[in-house]
Amino acid sequence: MVRITSSCAASANVSEPTQQRSTKLAPIDELLLFLMHLSVGLPLRDLANRFGIHRTTASRIIATWTHFLYHLLGSVRLWIPKEEVKAHLPPEFSAFPDTQVVLDCTEFFCQTPSSLVLQSEVFSTYKSHTTFKAMIGIAPHSPITFVSALYAGSLSDREIFKLSGITKLLTADTAIMVDKGFLVDNLVPCKVYRPAFLSNRSQMCREDVQQTQSIARLRVHVERCIRRVKENKLFDKVIPLSVCGSIDQLFSVACFLVNYQNGPLVKAWAGK
Structure with missing residues (x-):
């Protein structure tokens, strides 16, 4: 673990070993503090009061554990080989047996920058607010297998797909399911x-309607997965620009942790 000791040390990549703890809290309590910030959305002032530490110390603990969990959980490969995906394919996907990943984008509000140029970059016409936007992918049997970086809310789904780098993971004998x-x-x-x-058609043909309904029923699972990520209350409120330096890692950690939650997205898949 690289412990953040001060804002200057963080920017200069200066660290001290975990053995030389700079706080009076045990590591398990520091982890609890971090999870209370991420999952419950408690502000720094509240956390500092609950744990009997300075607000700045609470901020450094959150930065330390964000960095640590991002690299620890991120070192576990998310992308699943196509053979394994096919072996765990739910029967509901029998009409789309070569599906490798189901993709969707999600947005959450961020503080409006004072710069008009930055405002135009992060303003989302879909949300009518300034937002951060990311793309999440799940395997058909529901684990998250891809998490993109965060991008400005003005970018389209296609542009984020292009920037995310997921195309390097796809092969000709697989398929993706998208909106x-x-x-x-x-x-x-x-x-x-x-x-x-x-x-330009007046109405869809029967085959298109049936396929659209089938895809919509299956795509809802990626939306359920995104809902699990957003159940972390930190993302319920407007993200201040002061945490922009770590929000990308915080979001990734929230996504990684979803794969360790108990219970499948669909109860019928519990034994699969």
């Missing part, structure tokens, strides 16, 4: 399952 906003057919080497567009 209508992911117009990525020319970006990937594989098949794309996406709800059909009406285009």
Whole structure:
């Protein structure tokens, strides 16, 4: 563990070993403090009062554990080989047996920057607010297998898909399942399952309607997974710009921890 000792030390990558603890809290209490900040959304002043420490110390503990868990949990490979995905494929995906990952984007509010240029970059027309945006992917049997970095809320799903680097993980004999906003057919080497567009037609044909309904029923699982991530109350409120330096790692840690939660997304898959 690299312990953050001060803001100057953090910026200069200066650290001290964990054995030389700079706080009076035991490591298990520091972890509890971090989880109370992430999961319950308690502010620094509240945490400092509960644990009997200075507010700055609480901030450094959160920064230390964010950095530590990001590298510890992030060292475990998320992406699952296609053979393993196929071996655990739920029967509900029988019509789409080559699906490797189900993708969707999510947004959460951030503080509005004073700069008009920055405001235009992070303003989301979908949310009518300044936001951070990320892409999450799950395997058909529900574990998170891909987490992108955070991007400005003005970026489209297609642009985030392109920047995320997921195309390097896809092969020609696999497929992805996405929403209508992911117009990525020319970006990937594989098949794309996406709800059909009406285009210039007066109505969809029966096959398109049936496929769209099937994809919508299966895509809801990635939305359930994203809901689990957002159950961390830290993301319920507007993220202040002062934590922009660590919010990317905090979001990734929240996603990593979802894979360690008890219980499947769908009860029928409990034995799979």
